[in-house]
Structures are given as C-alpha cells and as structure tokens.
Amino acid sequence: MSIFKKQESNVRSYCNSFPVIFRHAKGCWLETDQGERYIDFLAGAGSLNYGHNNPILKHALLEYIAQDGITHGLDMHTDAKAHFLSVLSNHILEPRRLDYKVQFTGPTGTNAVEAAIKLARKVTGRSNIVTFTNGFHGCTLGALAATGNQHHRGGAGIPLAGVSRLPYEGYADIDGLALFETMLVDNSSGLDHPAAVLLETVQGEGGLNVASNEWLQRLSKICKKHGILVIVDDIQAGCGRTGTFFSFEPSGIQPDIVTLSKSIGGYGLPMALVLLKPELDKWLPGEHNGTFRGNNHAFVTAAKAIEAYWANDDFSRHIQARSLQVSRTIQRLLKQHPELFVQGKGRGMMQGIECKNSNDAGEIAKLCFERGMIIETAGPNDEILKFFCPLTISESELEQGLHIFEHAVEAYSATVTQKAS
Template sequence: MDIFKKQESNVRSYSNSFPVVFQSAKGCWLETGEGKRYLDFLAGAGSLNYGHNNPQLKEALVDYISQDGITHGLDMHSEAKANFLTALTNHILKPRELDYKVQFTGPTGTNAVEAALKLARKVTGRTNIVAFTNGFHGCTAGALAATGNKHHRGGAGTPLNGITRIPYENYADGVDGLVFFETMLNDNSAGMDKPAAVLVETVQGEGGLNVASNEWLQKLSKICRQNDILLIVDDIQAGCGRTGTFFSFEPSGIVPDMVTLSKSIGGYGLPMAIVLLKPELDKWQPGEHNGTFRGNNHAFVTAAKAIEIYWSTPLFEQHISERSQQVSQVINKVLHRFPSLFSQSKGRGLMIGIECSNGEIATQIARRCFERGMIIETAGPNDEVVKFFCPLTITETELENGLNIFEAAVEDIAQQTIKKAS
C-alpha cells in the first residue's frame, strides 16, 4: 500500500473506502493477491454492466488484438467502427424507431456532455442551459456547471456559469419544478434567458437514485417542443440496460433530441463515449469538436459484441427485471423490519437502492458489507442511499449471496443502534 500513499494524489476516493489491492476480476467478483474475494456491487460505477472480463467480449477483443487490428485511429474509418455502428443501428436504434446520428467524443462521459452542450448552443444560437437539482453530469467545466453537487463544484476553482437550475421531480414537498420552468418561460420579467437545451437524467445516479415519472418526463418533453428548446438525456450511468431497458427513457415514450452515452457502452469497461443526435442537429464543421482518443477501436469491438449478445433478443431485459425484483424483495423486507433505519426504496431496474435515515447509517452499512466481502457504495446529497449496482449479468445465486451480506450488515447496525439506545 506504501506506493499508493507516497505517489498517488489525495484526489482518489474509492480506494479510501475499499483499502485493499485487487489483482484479478471475473464476472461480479474481485480478488486480491492474497486470494480474498469480494462481490462487486459497484461495477465501475456502471461501467461494467456485463461484468468483469466477460468471456465472450474478451474472446472478441483478444482475437482482434491477435490479428493486429487497429488500436488507435483518431476518427478514421475502421472495420471495428463500422461493425459497432451496424450493431447499434440494427439492434438498438431501428427496433426502437430512433433516428440518430452518432458522434464519437473523447473517452469519458463528461466529454459527451460537453459535446452535447456545445452543439445545443451552436444550433440554437443561445447559451443558457437548464439543469436540475441533484443532477450529476461530470467534472469538466461545462458539465460541472450543470452538476448540482456542492463537493464536486467546490473543486472547480472558477465560477460555473451558463446554467439555470430548476427543481427535479419530488425535490421538495409542494414544489413543482416544471410549473416553475413553464412560468419562467412565459414571463417576460422572469429574468431567465431562453435556454438552448434542457439536460436531464431520467434516473439520477449520484444524486440519490431519484426517478422521474413517465408523466413528468412527457410534460418536460412537451415544454421543450413548444418552446423550441432541445432536450438532452444524460444516459451515461442509467443507460445500456441499467434501469431495465437499453435507454432509461424508453418507458416514457419520449424521444430526446440528443442522448449522451458512456460507461457501459464500451461493453468491457473500455473508455468510450458517444452523443446520439437527431440528423437535423448535425451542424458541426469537420474537427470543430474533437479529441485524440475518440477512436478507441478496442472498445468498438467489445461494444458491438455486447450489443449483439445481449440486445438482439428480449431475454436480457427479462433477466434484469427478475434480478431487480429479487433486490426489491430484500429492500422491502428491511424497510418493514427496521423503519427507524430506513425511509424508502429508490431507483429502478438494477439502478436501485435504499434510503437510510442519514448518511452515517448508509456509510456504516457499506463498511460492514466490505468487511463481509462485498463492495458497495452510497449516493445522494448526504450519502444517505445504499446503492445496489451489481453487474447486470449477475446470477440469482450470486445476487442472493450479496443480499445476504447486506442483510447481515443491517443486522449489525440495528444491534449497534439498540445498544447505544440502552
């Protein structure tokens, strides 16, 4: 551990909660050099929806590398890119009757968000962006401006401008953010510059697994259409099946003008990010938004294979639904047993969690889970939500194992609370 303490910046975070050195990983398991195994209910913060070292994806990648396939190609044409675009079109876009062009950005989610915001401003000629309370969109300046989290915003070192923030659904009792938004748009003295776009997570990840209802999303989409405002859905964490469908917005029936994807779009945990945009919005000049690593051909290979394997039939969605119900049963059980510790279930699909009475309880549960052999994190404004984020490919038995660890951790905290009270 000394090399990390001496050489790595204090900015690291996950390693503070999970202070061991991992050596290998397979499926939903992480293993140290000493052979200690941990169930992974973090999954690269949603980057490993198909698990660690997925054998079918690994085989495709190894075959490609052994044949000296292109690794780095900027935005030049390659067979790997063509195969990915074909798989995305045939298995994702066409079955959902979505007509999008694909922009390859730099390799991280924040790159995709930056590109989407720039394009919205370029197309509309307006500068203001509407974002929501508890939203998280990345840590580069433009994406960070749209992010609500005080801790992350505090690291900017510069004013973060160009954003009007409005309340997300159910942000506070009696507060309807969309009524407020619509009123502001129609009041010439409201002082809000007409936005170029609205940026929204249909399920807020880092913000605490807050779920926007279909009705709320439909109303937001209608407001945007009526006012010539672009609607951007940030599906970086909630996409690629995490909420039960490939895109998180599918149940609502809305069609965003742009969608940002990263994390699990690469399939294997390899860096990759894209913006899906309606064809009429593609007003970029060549090279106007670029990035050296926007052509990760290894990610194209595993992304295409993941789509072909998991999204060519409805079976994977059915598996996610069954595993989600399995988690929900345990959450409902502990909600009933320990009403003083927990308040409600949060999220959708396998982007699901439980809200604790406070952040201290959630942190203690996560710590006890780690001691018992499971990696799990917290989310929310005060880290009050325990966040179940296992790989979507997890088996029923493996998930039961993790849920048993969680329940045992809860029992520990409940007993500790009783002792303190007495």
C-alpha cells in the same frame, strides 16, 4: 500499499473505502492479492454492466488483437468502427425507431456532456442550459456547471455559469415544470430562453431519484412548444441499467440528443458517444474532437455486447427478474428496520435504500466490506446505499450479495441498540 500514499494524489476516493489491492476479477467478483473475494455491488459505477472480464467480450477482443486490428484510429474509418455503427443501428436504434447520427467524443462521459452542451448552443444560438437539482453530469467545467453537488462544484476554482437550475420531480414537493413553463412566458422571470434542457431520467449520484413517465412527457412537450432541445444524459442509467437499453424508453419520449459512456464500451474500455438527431448535425470537421475518440478495442467489445445481449428480449427479462429480487429485499428491510431506513429509491438494477442518518449508510457499507461486499453510497449527503452490481449477475449470486447486506444491517442495528441501552 505505501506506493499509493506516496505517489498518488489525494483526489483518490473509492480506494479510501476499500483499502485492499485487487488483482483478479470475474463476473461479479473481485479478488485481492491476498486471495480474498468480494462480491461487486459497485461495477465500476456502472461501467461494468456485463461484468468483469466477460468471456464473450474477452474472446472477441483477444481475437481482434491477435489479428493486429487497429487499436487507435482518431476518427479515421476502420472495420471495427463500421461494424459497431451497423450493430448499433440494426439492434438498438432501428427497432426503437430512433433516427440518430453518432458522434464519437473523447472517451469519458463528461466529454460527451460537454459536446452535447456545445452542440445545443451552436445549433440554437442560445447559451443557457437548464438542468435540475441533484443532477450529476461530470467534473469538467461545462458539465460541472450543470452538476448540482457542491462538493464537486467546489473544485472548479472559478464561477460556474451558463446554467439555470430547476427542481427535479419530487424535489421539496415543488412542481418544477409548472415553474419552468410560467417562467418561459414571463418576460420578467429572469430566465434566459434556454438552448436545451439536460437531465438524467434516473439520477445516479444525486440519490436515485426517478422521473416518472408522465413528468418526462410533460417536460418534452414544454420543450417542443418553446423550441428547446432535450438532452438525456444516459451515461449511468443507460445500456440496460434500468431494464431497457435506454432509460427513457418507457416514457415514449425521443430526446434530441443522448449521451452514452460507461458501459457502452461493454468491457469497461473507455468509450463515449453522443446520439443526435440528423438535423442538429451542424458541426464543422474537428470542431469537437478528442485524441482517443477512435478506441477500436472498445468498438469491438461494444458491438459484441450489443449482439450478445440485445438481439432479443432475453436480457431485459433477466434484468427485470433481478430487479424484483432487489426490490423484495429493500421492502423487507424497510419493514424490519424502520429505525434505520426511510424508503427505497431508483428503478431496475439502479436501486438503493435511503437511511435516516447519512452516517448509518457509511457504517453499513463498511460492515458489508468486512463481510466481502463492495457497495457504495449516493445522494447529496451520502445517505443512500446503492445496489449497482453487474446486470449479468445470476440469481444465486445476487441472493448471496443481498444476504451479506442483510447480515451487515442486522449487525449494525444490534450495535446501535446496544449503544442506546
């Protein structure tokens, strides 16, 4: 372990919560160099929706590599890219009647957000971007300006500008959309007419806050009326995490721009893209680029993931069944431990349970780790325990993980009771 302390920057974070050396991974399981096994309820922060070393995706990747397929191609044409674009269109976009062009950005979510913001400003000629309380969009400067979390914002070193922030649905019981609409028509509101609104339909890092279908429809209508683009950041909530491929599907809205990353690559390989309505494609060649926007290995596994899991509704039904399994556990714990928990949060396989005390969440997560589970916290004060296992997890594996969590809660509750007495 000394090499990490000696050589790696203090910026590292997840390893502080899980101080072991991992060597193998399969499905929803991680194994250390000492042979200890942990069930994974983190899943690469949503980058491993199809699990570790998914055999279907691994076979496709190994076959492609064995044939000396293109690895790195900038934005040149390749067979792998052509196949991915065809599969994305045939299985994802066309069945949902979504007409989008595809922009490949640098292979991170924050780069996709940067591209979306730049494009909105370029197309509209306006600079202001409206974002929401508790939103998280990345740590590069443009995306960080749109991010609410003060811990991350504090690392910028310069003022973060170009963004106006509104209350998200449910924030302090304020009707943020009524405020937005009023400010848009008030010449003295001080709100510069926005180029776009940027939001997550389910806020991942911000605390698993969920925007209702009605709220999203209302927001979409306001934006359309005032010529404002809607950008949905589906980097964490997309690729099936909420039950449908896109998180916004149940609302019926059609965003002008969508950002995807994390699990779009299928295998955990770096990949990010921006979906944009054709009339918005005003880019000049190379105006936004990235050396690794042509990660063909990711194109291969991304296409295979869509073919294997999204050609019909079976996978969505599986996610819905596992979501109910998680929901039942959360509801049971809320009844059993009102002294610890406030409410359930989230949607689909993006759920969590809010603790009354943020310290409780951290201590329960530690106990889970001691019992063989990787689970992390979310929310402005790290007060929410976040259930984020791979979507491919089986019913029995999920039950095993939930039992570990429940036992950790019972042990912590007993400790708290003992201290109080």
